[in-house]
Each structure stands twice: as structure tokens, then as C-alpha cells.
Amino acid sequence: MGNVAEASPYYLALLTGSYGDELVNYSTNVTLQQLYTNSLNSVDAQTNRVWTSAYNFIYQANAVIEGVQASSGINEGVKHQLTGEALFLRAYWHFYLTNLYGKIPIVTSTLYKENAVAVRDDKVKVYEQIVKDLLSARLVLGDTYVGNDNISLSTERIRPNKFVVDAFLARVYLYMEKYEEAELASTRVINNKSQFDIIDADKVFLKNSKESIWQIMTAAPNTNLNTTEGAGFILTLKPQNSAAGSTAVSPRLLNSFTSADKRKTIWIAKFTDKTVTPM
């Protein structure tokens, strides 16, 4: 099965960034080059992997939802937290799948006999399902970030809560052009000043920053990385042939920022090495 790196938010950003020319590709990897040069074909491994991994994660979410439901040993509070998280993730992956592939099958159970013959659903139906899952998640999740015991408060912003769901819901509504609902949902997050706030631009991406709503701890603790994104996008050497560190922000994206934009001045750095040329 696909590993987390292949379907992680970093990987999604890398693939879609390359494909959408937000990034310049220096990798010699054939499939990454094909992606960059818009010469994808139907057997391409990269496009397959996202699809495969996303549906595997959806299966895991469904397994959690069904397993927790059937359990008699887990108390109600924990059941709510776990079910809410799983519903959120199920919505999350359906969202990216439909944005990348258009019509996709909606999968809401682990029954392989049904899922194996699932047909592609209209984008509208997929979005309806996403909203439905997120609203259900809102109902069962609490207001705070919890720790590993599912109850105690945690300073880590890892386990989704009601506001994480709201923030994502707002985004989904925007894609659905339901601007009123989007505003309502985002307002709920914005108004929660005790948990979320705008902070200095250079501190936004730090661990547990107040501006971040949902952070994911690196899933492979032995890699000595803080985040996969950092390792992949921040260049410390000239761009490499391998997937990590093989891209730079494209001039087109760079020029779309005004010169005073803090996102440009603070979040984007410059690395000069005349010896490399993009592939």
C-alpha cells in the first residue's frame, strides 16, 4: 500500500504544484518530469499512488467508524472523538480526490463487495457527502485539542476538534460557492480568539502556533525531520535529482505576490546556484 509520504499533504502539494507550474522541477524522475511537462498518461505511477493511498485511508477511516460503533468497551466520549476524527479524514480525502479526479466513487463502508463495484458519483453528490460527514463530525467532536488518552487537553494541535472541522467546512463551502455557509463556518473559528489568532508572519509555521488550526506531526519519527514539507521545499543545497528538494517556486507564482507581501518576503527564500537548470 502507498506509504504516508506518497499521499501526505506534502506530496499532494509537490505533485499539484509541479503540475500547475507553481513549482519548477529539477528532478530527473521520469514520472515527476511527465507531471511537470503535462505529459501524464493513464498508467502513470504518481497519479495512481494518490488515488490508491487516498482510498486506503478512507478504508481506515471507515474501519474506525464501524469498529468504534461496534465496540462495547470504549466509553461514549472516546467514541465521539474517534468517530469525529475519522469522519473528518474521510471528508478530507474525498475532497482532494474529487478536486483532482472529478467524479469519484463515494466510499462510506468497509464492505468490499459493495465498494468494488462502486461507480463514480457526480461532484455535487461527493460534496454533499463531504458536508454531511463534516457536519456529523462537528456534532460529536469537542472544542479542544485532546491528547493520546482522547480526553485530556493537549498543547499539540494534532487531533481534529470542532474548529478544525469548521475551518475545513468553510473551505468546502467556498468550493461549493455557498458563501454564506462558508462565512458562518469560518466566523465560528475566527471568533474563537482564545484558541486562534493572527500572529507574526515568521512564527506562523512553528509548532503549536496560534495561527495554525490543524498540524500533523511527522509520521515517521526516525527520519530526523520536523516536517516533510520543510525537508522537501526548503533548499539548503542546489536542487537535487531526488523528489525531496527537487523543486523551487516558479517565477510566475513568485511574481503574483506584491513586493511588500509578507508571504513573499518572509516565507520565500532565495538560493542562488547558476550551475543548475530545470529539466
Place this chain on the structure above:
Amino acid sequence: MKISTHRSGAWKSYVNERRDLLTKIIMRIQLLFVIMLITAMHTFGNAAAQSVSLSARKAPLSKILDQIEQQTGYYFAYKVQTVEDLLVTVELKNVPLQEALEACFKNLPVNYKISERTIVISRKPQQNGQAPEVVVVPPVKITGKVTTKDGSPFPSVTVRIKGQKQVAVTNNDGYYEIQGEISDVIVFSYIGHETVELRLGGQKEIDIVLLEAAAQLKETVVKGYYSVPRELNTGSVSGIKAIDISRQPVSDPLMALQSKVPGLYIAQTSGVPGAALTVRLRGQNSIDNGNDPLYIVDGVPFNSESIGLNSNAASGNLSPLASIRPSDIESIEVLKDADATAIYGSRGANGVILISTKKGKSGKIKLDFNIYQGAGSITRRLDLLNTPEYLEMRNEAFKNDNATPGMADYDVNGTWDQSRFTDWQDVLIGGTAHFTNAHAAISGGSAATQFLISGDYRNETTVYPGDYRNRIGSALFNLSHTTEDKKFRVDMSTTFSSNNNRLPQSDFTSNIFLAPNAPAIYNAEGTLNWENSTFNNPLGNSRIRSTSKTDNLNSNLILSYSFLRDFQFKTSFGYNTQLINEVNIVPFAAGNPARANADLIRTNITAANRVKAWIAEPQLNFNRKFGHHNLDALFGATWQVRNQEGQRQTYSGFLNDELIANPAAAATKGALVTNYSIYHYSALYARVGYNYKERYILNLTGRRDGSSRFGPENTFGNFGALGAAWIISKEEFFQKKLSFISLLKLRGSVGKTGNDQLPNYAYLSTYESNSLSYNGVPVLVPKGLTNPFYGWETINQIETALEMGLLKNRILLNTTWFRKRSSNQLVKYPLPVVAGFSDIFANLPAVTQNSGLEFDLSSVNITNNEWSWTTALNLSVPWSKLVEFPDIEKTAYKNRYVVGEPLYLRFVYKYTGIDPTSGLYTFEDVNKDGSITSTQDKVPVFTGQHWYGAINNNLSYKGVSIDFSIQFVKQTGFGFLINQSPGLVNFNQPTEVLDRWQQEGDISKFQRFTRNTTTAFTANSLFLESDIRYTDASFVRFRNLSVSYSLSPKWMNYFRLSSARIYCQGQNLFTITNFKGLDPETQRSGFAPSLPPLRVLTAGIQLTF
């Protein structure tokens, strides 16, 4: 009563009398031996003395008869009372015997009758009409010595008088003693040897030589739980014996089986020492699960799957069977059809291979030493581009794409010297491997107790650069005891072996495609050259060591007790442990020293895996004869448990290379990967064998199996078979009219066997750790979709065979047809990944079929006391077919199988040549939609064997023996094309690519060279997935040659040896093939290249004291 015989024989006349008979019977050679020996033993008397001279006055008749006997070589049989009071007066000079007898008996109340060389004297009938006196010829003591062909004493030979009950057995020195009658026929017999029948003809001392049987009909066929004489066998069983194995300098016993058994295809996967072999008996019966036969070593099921967890040059695939030493094996039997395998039930579908180790024989202590040494090298190389050709290819690729070499194109951008040339095949796999094998055994025992102890040592190096070797030491211990009343018997055998295999971590063969102008391997100061970080030196690999230490213990105890005349109770206990300890050491020195993070690169991967199994099998046997009816029956049960426990851990962060061997010095410990499984198996089995007059034979076998690999719904399964045979040649009508056909047997079987070679616990919903974490806590993830309802993979088999023997079985021809059908293949049924996983375990509603014809011909071409020449030929023609597959179009199998077509298909693009304008490969757009796609435009091609077989010959003249084996295979396989677009990167190619498109209008084999990853690259990718990649991979291989010379008996006596032999052997001597890759057997050249099987030449000596 008295009988007297004459010692001096008229042997010439004996020979004359028997000449017509001799020419007819197949045992003539043995007889000649006998005659010669007997002749040599006796001092010649007056052989021509058919005339008699007598002078007596009133002498007792008995004295006269004695004199006649002494003068003629005839002897008299009479009751002492008959001649008691009779006196004779006679005066004769040189008269014929007849006349002398007339003269002697003229006035006496006796009659005489000459029968052969016996003159029987009886009283004349009396007046009152009483019946004439019947003279019963009295018993006489016959003695002699039986020897083997090489002159050593032959103990335990059965000696009996034809038609009588008395039986004697030769002692340890080959001597026997039996009471017989003068006119009797004496019979010598021993399993696997020709039976010799001799008329006593007055002899009281007979020495004979017993030869091995040319035709092996009388030998016993072991069918696992029982054995039957080959003649009465209803199933399909073939195999090899110790002598066949001893002719081949192989390290794995399975290699000795290669090309010896029809229907059994064995291919080496690599020439790396210890690498596993692919063994397929009668095709691939399971689509997705194990296809290995069931191996049973001395009654203990033997794990044949590689248990290694680390990677190494053998692709991590080491053969556990290599721990059974070939020189310790007495026989290997291959059970093929349902009749032979159904008693193994769920484990018999892929055939059963029974390996029996050597046992001690009663007789004086025998010491046996055997040592050989040899060398091996690869036989074939790929014809790769030299430096000018290579540079031409690379430069042309850039020119074609209007590009200039980039930074990393060291081979053509001036970084590397463009005048260098290195033959990487020579450097990496061109070395010589050395072999040493030593074996010593001591055996012997009394009639009650026999033992054998042997030790074996083998050391084998590789053709790689670097210090690699596979070393194995083993011991075998065998003990048998039978009580004096022959009721209770104990058999015990134990083999232990310890194997230390030191290999590189990866096969050097994968580096033979390095640019031919790549830099020098060593710097001037002798260190590895990394050419300023531009060259990934392949010899870095030689610093990486992958060591696998395997211990194997296999032990078996059989207790049997006979009671109530017809019953025997037997219990077999077996125990097997395989333990592997592996360490892979990656030092920093194995790579470019300019790299950062030296301590992270230094790694130690330590793995251990253990398989432990025990088995208990009680069994009750019954055997009885009721007149012409013979009944055999057995009933038994099996309990088996096998558990496996392994772990693997990676250590890194070592301060220097020397510390890597010590995991405690590691700064970082990777996740400990552990696995554990337990397999339970139990069964009841039974067999009933019946024959009438040893002419009509029935064999019924069955088994009920339970295996923990199946869910509660399907834990148990029933299997069984019926075999039958009719020996037509034993019918009277046949014997009268067609006596030149010595054997004609029709046999057949039908039955059902199963396959349980699938993962443990697959029916359960399982989760696994993937070493990732959530919020810092390790997680478990689902391992796959779950189907608790899958059941056995069953194979229905049917077979018929005709066995024919001609000229007293000097020529034996077996023709066999079989068909194996499976209607519930257990597969990883592919699912759209939308279901979460790409497959699920399920029984496939399809009918698959393997069938075939097998021919097996053996012939004794010449056999006399100096010459012998035997030939064996086998040929197998396999077919396979997907018979039925409902709705295949709706499943993912539509891209793997076609109903009605063979099972061994590859779906490939249809190559249609090179477009002369663009210079690109073109392919047929099968569905005519304007684009070439993998799902729509692929067509099936067949890969696999069309037919295969071998010719084995044995020639011997006096002490010289020559054996050779030639294998032939007609097959379609994976060709030599390299998995890399020519010119794209610095990767060498076969010289064939020079025939390429260069300009418009060119007609060529290969398309334009390219360094881009666009259209030409895509076309090349399709090319590599097209029908052009599958080529004729047929070959004729001179697989084995053995030349040996046995010292003459005179010399052996002088050195007090019972046998001495020197020999030379060769394995894989040469191959005739049109195949262009490295090796047509492994077929791995362009894709995951592996070391081809080596040519091995050895010389050795064997001494027996």
C-alpha cells in the same frame, strides 16, 4: 541312505547343453560370471572320462558305484537298503558308461535310470504287483559365496531352493549354506538386483556374482506411508538413487533431480551458491499460492521455503534443502499423480518429494571416504558495446535530440576518460569459483542392529571479486534395531547441518551494464576510486557483507511392532528446526568517502528466523494373503505443529567501520520488526491395496485434513484417490502369443488433492504496525481486506499410463497422460482500490487445467562382463488451459488470462516495426481508438515450456564408467532486452542496439537513440512491454558428465580396500541455444539480472575399506 557326488565337472558339456538357453535369457551375463567363477574354483578332473574301467570280485555294489562316480562325473542316487547286500563281479576296460552299468546290474534286482548326470537306482518291481520303489533324492549341503560386481562380499542375499520352503541368507562375508537336492534349482535374490536361478547339476559349492537389476521392476517403490513393488504400483512415481546423485558435483539435492524425472521442471534462479531453485511438478497448479512440492525428509515434512529475512546476492532466496547433503541421500522419490499423492491430502497437489537418507547395512564395518575439488565459472556472457560503440550511442542520442551532454553525463561530457575500456562482466562475474567437498562415513552392524555415521564438509567460493564463500558441515546418524523375533523394530535417523554463507548484499551481475569507459576501479594507491564523486564504484558492493548462518536439525524415530501375524503398529515421530542468523554489514568504506553522515551510512542489519516443527504419525498396517488374493491396508493419523518466529533490526550511527559488527555500538536503533506464526495440522489417512494373482491391482487412498490456515467454516477437507492396474503380460493368452513383450501394464488413477500453501491467518482480519506514528504514538493499520469463508484449493487429477517392457525388460517404455483440474483457485482476487486495498483472498470461480504427456524410456543396450551401456530418455509435453471463467471480462483477470488459452500468458503490446520517418517504434492499436493504452491494446503471448526432457547415458567398460546427461527444453521466455532506453543515461547495451534508426528511411531493429524522456522514451517503454521481448529461450544443455575409474580387485586386495574409485565430473558443461541473454534457464538478463548457473568441473577420489 547314501548319496555321493563327483567333484570334477564336465563343464564344457554343461555349457553346451545350456547354450541355447543362455542365448535366450537376459541373465546370461550373470551366468557367464557364475560359470567362470565356478570353473576357476574347481580343479579339472578327467573331463573326457566317459569310459569306465573296473575290476572286482564279489565287491559290494556301493564300492563299485563309488568308482564309477570317480571315473565319470556321474553320481548315483539310491536308498542304502537297496544296494546293501548286493555283490558284484565285473571286469571291464575302457567301456562306455552305459555298457559298464549294464554289466554291473545284469544279475541284480535293480533298475537304473539316467537323468541328467544323476543315475537313480531302484529295486525292480516285486512279483505281487507292488508299486515300484520310489527313490527320493536326499538333501545335500550346498555352500558358496555371493559377491558383488566389484568382488566384495554380498551379505543378506536370499538363497532358496526353487519350489521349496527352505531359505538361507548370506552372512557378512557373503557365504551361505542351504540343504537342497541334487536336481534342484537354486535361486539367489536381493532387492534391486537380478535374480539368478541355477541348476545344481551335481555341484555342492556354488559361487556367484549378483548384478544390479537392469530393469527395476522388482525394486520397491516408496509411496510415503507404504511401499509396493514397482511392478504392482498403480501410481506415478519416479526418482533417483544414491548412485545417480554421486555422479553430480551439486550442492543442492534438487539439482541432482534436474532433468531426471519426466514432468518435473527444475530451474536454477541464480548461479549464486545456496540460491533456491524453482521446482514445478506437472505445471503451475496454483495461480497465486505456493506451487512447491511437499518435501518429506525421512518421514518429516521439511520446510522448503527460504526463511531468510535479509537481502543478499541470491535475492534473499536461499534454499533450506541445501542443508540436506547429496552424499547422505539414499534415494529421492517423486510422487506425481493422485494415486501417489492423495494420501498427503491437502498438501499433495503439487506433488510430493520423498528424500531418504542412507542407512547402515549389516556386515563388517565399512569405512567410506570421498573427496573432490573443482572449479566453476560462468559459461555465457552478454555481447555488450565496447567504448567507441558505446560513446557513439550516447553522442548520437544527444545529437538526435539537439541536446548537449549535461552536468551528470560524465561519460560523454569530458569528465571521464573516453579512451578507457573495462569489460565489467570480466571484472564483476568473470572470476573462478572453487569447490571442495569431503565426505566420510562409517557403517555396519549385525543382523539385528545396523548403524551409519557420516560427516560431510563443503566449501564453495564465488565468481565475484571479493572474499565470499558458502561453507556447510553436516552429520548424519542412523541406527536401526530389530529384536530377535523380528517383531519389534526401531529406526532412528538424525541429520544436522550448519551452513555459513557469506555473500555480497547484492548480485554483482546487476552492475555489468556500467559504461565501458567508466573510471578505473582502484586509485594508484590501491584504494577504491570514486573519481571525484562522479563514479559509483561497483566494487564498493564488495565491502558489504551479507552473512547467513543456517542450522538445520532433522530427526526421525520410527517404532514398529508386529503382532497377530498380519498386523503391524508403527509410530513415526519427527522433529525439524531450521534456524537462520543473518547479518548485513554496510561500512562507510563501501561508498564514496566524500559523502556526509558517515555514521548514518554505517549500518548493521541483524535478523534471525526460526522454524520449528514436530510431527507424530501413528499407523496401523495389515497385510494378508488369501489364496490368490493379497490385501494390504493401513490406517493412520497425523498431528503436526509448526511455528515460526523471526525478527529483524537495523542499527546505524556507528563511529567507525570496525564497530559495525557490534550492535551495542549503534547510536540509532531502527524499529524491531518481528513476526510469529503457528501452524496446526491434523489428519486421518487410510489406504487399502488389493491384488488378485498380482495381476489385477486396486489401490484406494484417502485423507481427511484439518489446517489452521482456513477459517472455522472450512478447516477440514477430504481428499482421496483410486488407482488401478492390470498387468496384461501375466495373462496366459498373452504369454503364449506375445512372449517377447515381457511386461505390459495398464494403469490409471483418479483423485482429488489439495493445496494449503497460503499465508497463515489470512482469513482473519489483521492489523499491522507500519512503523509510523500518530501524535507520537505508534499505530496499527489494517493489513488487508478479510474473507473468512475461503476454502481449500483442490485439484482433481486423472492419469492413465501404459508401461511396457521388451526383451525381458531390457527395454522399458512408460507413456503417461495426466490432467489436473482446479475449479476453486484461491487467489488474491483483484479489486478496484476504491475498496481500500487492491485485492482480497477468495476462491476464484474458474476452471484451470494442466495436462501433459510424459515418456520415459530406458534401455540396456549392451551388457556383458566387460561392457555395459544403458540409456534413459525422458520427454514431457505440458499443456495448460483456462477452461472456464464466468464473466472474466468484468474482472481484472481479463488482463491476465483468456478462456481457452494457456495459463502462462503475458499481456503485451503488439510490436509493428519502426516508423521509417520518425524512427520510433510503433504498435498495433488493437481497439482502433487512436491511442495505445495498457488496458485496451495488449495481446496475450505464451511463455513457458512447450516440451522438455533429457537423455541420460551410462557406459562402462571394466572399471571405467562414463555417465552423461543432456537436457533439452523447448520454451518461450523473457529475452535479453535491457530495461533502459539506449543512450538515455550512462548504461551499456547489447551490441544488437547498433542496428538502429539513424535517418529517414532506415529499416532497423532498434529505434532512434534518445536522451529525452518524451515520445521516444515512451515508445521504448512500450517496446519493453511488447511481444518482441518474449523470445525463443530453447536450449540443449550438456548438464552433466561423470567419468570414473574403479581400481581392479587385485589392487584393492593389495591395499585392503573393498572399493576405490577416482573420478572427474562436470556440471553444465555447455549449452546450445539461440537465446541471446545471459542464460536461457534463469532468463534474467535485462530485468533484475542474476548470475547465470556456473560450469563446474571437479575431480575426486572415493575409497571404501
